[in-house]
Amino acid sequence: MAVAGALFLAAVVLAAAGAPALSPYRYDRQDLLVTYGAPTRSHLIGTDGLGRDVLSRLMYGARVSMSVGLTATLLVLAVGVPVGLAAGYFGGTFDLLLMRFVDIVYAIPYLLLVVLLQTFFTAVLPTIRHGPLVWLHALNHGTNGIAAIVMALSLVGWLDVARVVRGQALALRHREFVQAARSLGAVDRHIMGAHLLPNVAAPIIVMATLLIPNFIIAEAGLSFIGLGVQPPMPSWGTMIAEGIDSIESYPRLVIAPALVLAATLLSLNFVGDGLRDALDPVMER
Amino acid sequence: MASNGEVLLEVRNLRKYYPVTKGFIFQRQVGAVRAVDDVSFFIRRGETLGLVGESGCGKTTTGRVILRLQEPTAGEALFEGRDIFKLGKEELRRLRRDMQIIFQDPYSSLNPRMTVGDIIGEPLEIHNLARGKEKIRRVQELLEVVGLSPYHANRYPHEFSGGQRQRIGIARALAVNPKLIIADEPVSALDVSIQAQVLNLLEELQKEFVLTYLFIAHDLSVVKHISDRIAVMYLGKIVEMADADELFSNPQHPYTEALLSAVPIPNPEMRRERIILPGDVPSPVSPPSGCRFHTRCLYAQPSCRTNEPPFEDIGGGHFVACPVRPFARQRSRAAVVAQATGAPG
Numbered sequence: 001m002a003v004a005g006a007l008f009l010a011a012v013v014l015a016a017a018g019a020p021a022l023s024p025y026r027y028d029r030q031d032l033l034v035t036y037g038a039p040t041r042s043h044l045i046g047t048d049g050l051g052r053d054v055l056s057r058l059m060y061g062a063r064v065s066m067s068v069g070l071t072a073t074l075l076v077l078a079v080g081v082p083v084g085l086a087a088g089y090f091g092g093t094f095d096l097l098l099m100r101f102v103d104i105v106y107a108i109p110y111l112l113l114v115v116l117l118q119t120f121f122t123a124v125l126p127t128i129r130h131g132p133l134v135w136l137h138a139l140n141h142g143t144n145g146i147a148a149i150v151m152a153l154s155l156v157g158w159l160d161v162a163r164v165v166r167g168q169a170l171a172l173r174h175r176e177f178v179q180a181a182r183s184l185g186a187v188d189r190h191i192m193g194a195h196l197l198p199n200v201a202a203p204i205i206v207m208a209t210l211l212i213p214n215f216i217i218a219e220a221g222l223s224f225i226g227l228g229v230q231p232p233m234p235s236w237g238t239m240i241a242e243g244i245d246s247i248e249s250y251p252r253l254v255i256a257p258a259l260v261l262a263a264t265l266l267s268l269n270f271v272g273d274g275l276r277d278a279l280d281p282v283m284e285r
Numbered sequence: 286m287a288s289n290g291e292v293l294l295e296v297r298n299l300r301k302y303y304p305v306t307k308g309f310i311f312q313r314q315v316g317a318v319r320a321v322d323d324v325s326f327f328i329r330r331g332e333t334l335g336l337v338g339e340s341g342c343g344k345t346t347t348g349r350v351i352l353r354l355q356e357p358t359a360g361e362a363l364f365e366g367r368d369i370f371k372l373g374k375e376e377l378r379r380l381r382r383d384m385q386i387i388f389q390d391p392y393s394s395l396n397p398r399m400t401v402g403d404i405i406g407e408p409l410e411i412h413n414l415a416r417g418k419e420k421i422r423r424v425q426e427l428l429e430v431v432g433l434s435p436y437h438a439n440r441y442p443h444e445f446s447g448g449q450r451q452r453i454g455i456a457r458a459l460a461v462n463p464k465l466i467i468a469d470e471p472v473s474a475l476d477v478s479i480q481a482q483v484l485n486l487l488e489e490l491q492k493e494f495v496l497t498y499l500f501i502a503h504d505l506s507v508v509k510h511i512s513d514r515i516a517v518m519y520l521g522k523i524v525e526m527a528d529a530d531e532l533f534s535n536p537q538h539p540y541t542e543a544l545l546s547a548v549p550i551p552n553p554e555m556r557r558e559r560i561i562l563p564g565d566v567p568s569p570v571s572p573p574s575g576c577r578f579h580t581r582c583l584y585a586q587p588s589c590r591t592n593e594p595p596f597e598d599i600g601g602g603h604f605v606a607c608p609v610r611p612f613a614r615q616r617s618r619a620a621v622v623a624q625a626t627g628a629p630g
Contacts, residue, residue, distance in 0.1 A: 176394035180457065183352050184408045185381035194407075198398040 002274025005267035012264055016062035023056035028232040045256050048242065054256055057234040061257065064235040065264070067143075068150055068219040069212040075154040077208060080161025085192050085200070087162065088169025095166070102159045110156065114218060117152035118227055144233040149222060153215050164207055168200040202276050209272025213265035220261060236261045293497050294351070294465055295327040299360035301343070301350050305570060319569050320346040322521035324360075325596070328465070333491065333498040335512030335529065337505060337544070341566065343521040344501045345389075348467040351499070352386055353377060364465070382412055385458035389470035391450035395442040401428075401453055402438030408460040427456040430493075432486060448479035455486065459494070467499045472507060484511055505548045509533060514602075517541050520577045521569055523596065527603040535616070537605040539582045542617040576607070584611035 039046045045054040087095040128137040140147035220237030222228035229235045236257040243253030302317035321343040328334045362369040388394035409415045425435035431452040472480040516526040525538040546560040562581045579589035596606040
């Protein structure tokens, strides 16, 4: 299953990366003569209400989904893992403050918070005209608002990672091999890097494979309600949203992006399971 | 064993209290668990001091505090004349080469994600003792010293049995050429047949590398086998300390007597009167006044409730914290039986 998942993911990534070269049409090219066109040789999965090629739009949509899922996950891990390790290993006031902050954020509905932050960033980023952060404005502009989504998702998501990693670190801190390393004179940085990190790697990988689909869903959700990527740039979420209007007459406009989305999420889960087993020396056989 | 009388480690008035707190955000201290309360002892170079007592009496904590894996509440520990508790970070790191620990649980004391070679090589790297080929050679040498094969270096800990894992832990401790090894119940988690092998290994290593052991255990026959001297702990305090033979043949503290009577005799025909102590171990949060053992002592006097017993030398390096001395004139029951049978041993 993991191999099949990996193959499918590879295909999606390839399609996303090579979309400008591989896609039969540009994502915004309209052919008003074949609106709601059925699959033909020139349009393999048909066209949408504006006569745009669905296959091409799916491939461009993969770019959005993949980049949001991957960059948000990387950002979240890059911040959450070290913070969680430090909080769990050192404990004390820092740990207490972090956990209370997580509790507060948890009390606010996730999507509400993301929508708030996303709106905030969409409004604020274009006003950054100079200073050290001007590249953020350029990035957001150049990616049709994807940067704002990624920032909003990561800003909420890293707390989750930090909390999980912190719990693992807390449990590992009192294990005797950590005590042994301390009695050998290992410095804290070495203990966290060589002893804690490899032992939290398995749950982190599992978590990452769940985070990517989470972010993809969140992006699709935001796009579905019109807050995500701005048209005509397609994302799987916006495509589903657009297709919903005509679901009774042309269900394939919803089914195609939904199927790709579901298959991607499933593949990620399979690959995550496979990775976890492969990385565990005890399971090795 | 080869003890030339020079004191390697001297612990004076060691205390370790754990605060008991109440409250959600503003935690106030409402008491303290007195895990170790005013413990003093010394170990001579090349000697093995056994530290025995039931679970929760503070023997493990004592070992960990000496290694500064936990910070002491009060007291001092002189290692070759230097107070371990006053060392700065860098000095402490250097001192860690001289003091090592072997843990009780061979399953949790080895990082499951490191190969055996990495585990044993880690101390070499931390202290810049060996790198590259030299490190590999040292690791293989250490594996052979503890009775494993050099090719085991590439395997993971889960591929080994408990006894083999404990050998790996010993090899890791030996890697830095320590002077003192604190063995925290090193054989308690092993099968009896494996226990003897590991104990013999520890004894051989002691001879070969002139090691000094603080041997923490609750199994008296194991402790008698390996120790030169034995200290008995009860509820955070040492109640009796003497040469191993002296302690077994002439116990002076009522608690020691009860402990000795619990050692099984390896002879099914022998019957011995077990001394069953009444009640449970009191809480170390609010230990009894006076002598901590008076609530369960068969020989307790009214004065035991109020007067804290002094820890006195009654001759020949035999220390005991019991001014009543119920066995000063007659031998204790446990000692009489031990004498008659030649057991325990």
